[in-house]
Amino acid sequence: MTKNTGIKIRQLRAIGHKLKPVVTISQAGLTDGVSLELDRALRDHELIKVKIPSKSSGSRKEIIDEICKASSAKIVQELGNILLLMRRTENPNPKLSNLIRII
Secondary structure, three states: OOHHHHHHHHHHHHHHHOOOEEEEOEOOEOOHHHHHHHHHHHHHHOEEEEEOOOOOOOOHHHHHHHHHHHHOOEEEEEEOOEEEEEOOOOOOOOOOOOOHHHO
C-alpha cells in the first residue's frame, strides 16, 4: 500500500464514521429488493454503510463477498456487523455524494 492510498482510506473512514447504515441485510440474505436498494444507495451516495446480520446461516465472509459481487463495490472498512462500502459513479450528485468532500 502506498502512502497516498493509506491517506485516502483514512479520509474515507473519517467520512464514513459519521454515516448511519442506509441498507440493512436481514437473515434472508441479499434479496432482489435489498440488492436494488443497495445499488440505488451506492449510485446516489457512493460511500455507504451496510448493516449485516450478526448471526446467519451462511458464513460472514460469504455474505460480504456476495454483497460486493452483487453491487460491484469495494470494502473500505469492516467493523463488527457494519460494512463501509464505496463505488464511484460517472456523474455524482453533489447534493447526495459522500465522496465530493474528499475530491
